[in-house]
Amino acid sequence: MIKESVFKSFDNKEALEAQLAERIAKQLQEAVDIRGKASLVVSGGSTPLKLFQLLSHKSVEWSDVYITLADERWVGGESDDSNEKLVRAHLLQNRAASAKFQGLKNMFSTPEEGCEMTMEQLAHFPRPFDVVVLGMGNDGHTCSWFPCSKEIELALSTDKLCVAVNPGAAPNPRISLSKTAILASRQIYLHIVGEQKLAVYRQALENEDANSMPIRAVLGQHKTPVDVYWSA
Numbered sequence: 746m747i748k749e750s751v752f753k754s755f756d757n758k759e760a761l762e763a764q765l766a767e768r769i770a771k772q773l774q775e776a777v778d779i780r781g782k783a784s785l786v787v788s789g790g791s792t793p794l795k796l797f798q799l800l801s802h803k804s805v806e807w808s809d810v811y812i813t814l815a816d817e818r819w820v821g822g823e824s825d826d827s828n829e830k831l832v833r834a835h836l837l838q839n840r841a842a843s844a845k846f847q848g849l850k851n852m853f854s855t856p857e858e859g860c861e862m863t864m865e866q867l868a869h870f871p872r873p874f875d876v877v878v879l880g881m882g883n884d885g886h887t888c889s890w891f892p893c894s895k896e897i898e899l900a901l902s903t904d905k906l907c908v909a910v911n912p913g914a915a916p917n918p919r920i921s922l923s924k925t926a927i928l929a930s931r932q933i934y935l936h937i938v939g940e941q942k943l944a945v946y947r948q949a950l951e952n953e954d955a956n957s958m959p960i961r962a963v964l965g966q967h968k969t970p971v972d973v974y975w976s977a
C-alpha cells in the first residue's frame with residue numbers, strides 16, 4: 746500500500762482550478778522573492794486548460810519565471826496534439842506572456858535524436874523546479890511514462906533529465922522528463938478530474954509496482970511533497 750498524500754477534494758472543477766491557480770502563483774512569487782527566479786513545469790492533455798487561463802492572469806513577476814513541460818508529443822507546434830500549443834494558447838498569455846518558456850520538441854525528426862538538444866535547452870532552468878503540475882491518464886501514466894512502452898524502466902531509472910518514449914497504445918512518439926527530474930522539485934501537484942480518475946488514483950495506492958502504473962513512482966515516494974487536487 747502507498748500512504749496517501751495530501752488529498753484535496755472539490756465539488757467542482759472551477760473551485761479546484763481557482764484554488765490551485767492561487768497556490769501556484771503564490772509559490773512562484775515566493776521563489777522569485779527568495780531566489781530571484783522561479784521554475785514551473787506543467788503537463789499537457791485536456792485537464793489543465795482552464796487552470797492555465799486563470800494562472801495567466803495572476804500577479805507574478807512572470808519575466809523571472811521559467812516554464813517548461815513535463816512531457817511532449819513529438820508533433821509540430823501547430824498540431825492539436827502539441828502540449829506546447831496548449832501552453833502557448835492558454836498559459837503564455839495576459840500577465841504570463843513575459844514568462845520564459847522552453848518547449849521540449851525541437852527540429853530533429855525523432856525524440857531519440859532530439860533528446861540531447863532538449864536537455865541542453867533546459868540546462869539553465871532554476872532547479873530544483875519550484876512547482877510541477879502533473880496530470881494522469883486512465884492507464885495510470887503521468888508525464889509520458891506509459892506502462893505500455895518499452896522505455897518505461899528507463900524513464901523511471903535514468904539520471905538524465907529527459908527520455909524518448911514510444912507509447913505503443915497511445916498516439917505519437919514522446920519526449921518526457923524523467924522520474925529523477927520530476928522528483929527534483931520543491932512541490933508537485935497531481936491535478937485530476939472526474940470519478941474515473943479518482944478510481945485510477947485509488948487503484949494506484951494499492952501497491953508500489955510503478956512499471957504497471959507509473960503514477961506510483963510519484964505517489965509512493967517521500968522526498969518531494971505531492972498534493973493531489975481532485976474534483977468531481
Ligand SMILES: O=C1O[C@H](COP(=O)(O)O)[C@@H](O)[C@H](O)[C@H]1O
Binds near residue numbers: 818828881
Ligand atoms: O498524454 C498526456 O496525458 C496526460 C493526461 O492527459 P488528460 O487529457 O487526461 O488530462 C497528460 O498529463 C500529459 O501531459 C499528456 O501528454
